[in-house]
Amino acid sequence: MAEDETKPDANSARDGAEDLAAALERAMADQSEVKYVLTLYVTGMRPSSQRAIDNIQRLCEEHLAGRYELKIIDIYQQPALAEGEQIVAAPTLVKRLPEPLRRIIGDMSDEGRVLVAMGIKVPEKPEPPAAPAGNRPL
Secondary structure, eight states: OOHHHHSOOHHHHHHHHHHHHHHHHHHHHHHHTOOEEEEEEEOTTOHHHHHHHHHHHHHHHHHHTTSEEEEEEETTTOHHHHHHTTOOSSSEEEEEESSSOEEEESOSOOHHHHHHHHTOOOOOOOOOOOOOGGGOOO
16 A cells, blocks of 8 residues: 555645635625625604613624614504504514514614524623632632
C-alpha cells in the first residue's frame, strides 16, 4: 500500500476548515441583512398599548437597527385591518418577515421571549468572574 493513501493530507483538511469558516461567516452576514416586517396592533392609548409600543420600538432599535419596518395599527380606528388579520387580543405583534409568520400577544416587556419568538439571536453576555474563595457570600 502506498504511504500517501493512509495519511490524510494536512493541506486539504486545512482548506476544508477554511471553507467551513468562510461559509459560516457568509451565513452570519446574511442573517445580519435580513429585514423584519412587523405590525403591532394596539387598542388606543391604553397603558398596555403604550408599553407595547415603547418596548417593541426599543427592541427593534437595539437588535434590528436599520433592518426593520414597523407599522402600528390602532384597532379602534381601523377595525377592518384587525379583523382581516384575525386579531383576537391586543396588543399583538405580527412578524411577517422573515418567515415563519409569528404572533406575539402582550406588552412586549419580556425581552427574551419576544426575541426568541422573532427568531433574533442575541450574543451571550459573558458571565461575571467568580468571587475569590475567601470572599464568597454565605
